[in-house]
Amino acid sequence: MNRPEAEKLLGGYAAGILTEEERRVLFSAALDHQEIFDALMDEEGLRQLLADPETRAHLLALLSPASSLRKPVPIWRRPAVLGLAASLFAIMTTGYMVWRRGESGVAQLEKTAKTEDSKLQPSAESDQAVLGASKSAAAPAEVSAPATMARSSAGSVSPAPQATSTPPGERKRSEKEAPPAPPPTAKGEQGPGPSEQQVPMARAAKPAAAPAQAEYSTSTPADLSEPSAAGAPQAPANQARALKAKKQAPAPEASLSYDKAPRFQISSSLQRLDGGKARLTVAWGPAGHLYLLKRTAAGVAVMPPLHSASGNSGAVTTTFVFTLEDKDILDLYLLANEEANPRSLPASGEVDGTWKRVFPE
């Protein structure tokens, strides 16, 4: 018997299943060939292992038809298929979420822009109603409320919370932490007065709205007359409007509505007093920085406010008392941002907000 044929019997030796004849053949070959003898010696370890009944039972259980080893693994339970399916699922889910996010973002911007457009179409009557409401609210507020306005060093006046007991530090903190204010109500309606939260919220919305104002300055000169009481959500709305304006030419009605939309309301009444003095009462708001300049032959002077009061309607009433001559010129400015050097404000043209000549009328 040659060596390859004898080697085929090696598998039977370890399992102990060789017949007498096969054993004789294998062992004869082992005596004749050193390689087979060595292979038999190597098989001796496996033979001893398989001779152990416990080991044999363990392996038999492993190889039994009921064992999981015997069952062919279904194609959907194979690791490669599972991994591929998981990867596909992750890719599809991520792609769908990214697609939905982009789509919903654009839709939300367009929706916000539409809402803003519908809101920013006030009638002339509503503008007058707002102004009238400001005037009517000014008188009682002047009497009842103390000077609760935050006065800057340059003489500007900006709305402040009514709660005078709040320290300035806490007030600043509350302004930072304040959530965005809800969008403004209809123009004809008189919203609630500037509570402790609403006024800071309006101020906090200014930086967000600033880029949008720059976008509209080219097409709508009086864009700053739109309401400013909208909160932080106004920024995406303005972005959406800007996108929309870029995509399609703005309708004339839209331009008109922006022009008419009052961002800063201001009305004033000048009263001559004895001794060459005059008292100017300004109802303005609901946001902005108020400046009164007196232009004389000697130069430009910023008039400091005597006192200010916030009314329930959201309007602020500020009173100035000063000397006034017939040659003097009084200009009233309500600016969106605080002006570092109010004396440099122009006597004509456009400003970042609105202005009016109070005297001479």
Added chain:
Amino acid sequence: MEISSTQMGAADLTRSEVLARLRERIVAFAASRYAREGAEDLAQEVLVVIHEKYGHVERLEDLVPLSLQILRFKLFAQRRKSVRHGEYTQVSVDEYPLHGDAPDPEEMASRKETLEKLTKAIARMGQRCQELFRHKLTGKSFPEIQVLMGAEALNTIYTWDHRCRKQLLEWMGGRWEP
């Protein structure tokens, strides 16, 4: 596989001739795997055991597996002896436990490791190899396995078993024992 009497050259040998050939094989094996200087002594020890304890065993098919088994025991004993003597690792005599009747921990660990490797390798085998191995474990002979597996010739079973065993050995790292 055709087995004829002419192929069985060593089958007709006498006991002394078988032992002489066995000695030759044992020396060559031990010399190739272990120290050459100890190979002669190892073969001598195996033959002494066969002569003293198994003098009644005459047949070749009994003498060869017997010698293989004794040789394996002797190799294990020699390894233990070398460890005990500190040939490779110095062990304190006081700390080294005396040899008891309980199974050798090293051998137990080796067997456990072999079984784990064998289990993993069997799990990787194909369906036919697993079935063949299962029949072998149940004690079926190759002719019986031929019938059970529906093979036309016995040589087919031999070939299948040879290939399966070769693959199994390869998956176990080329050796049955660690």
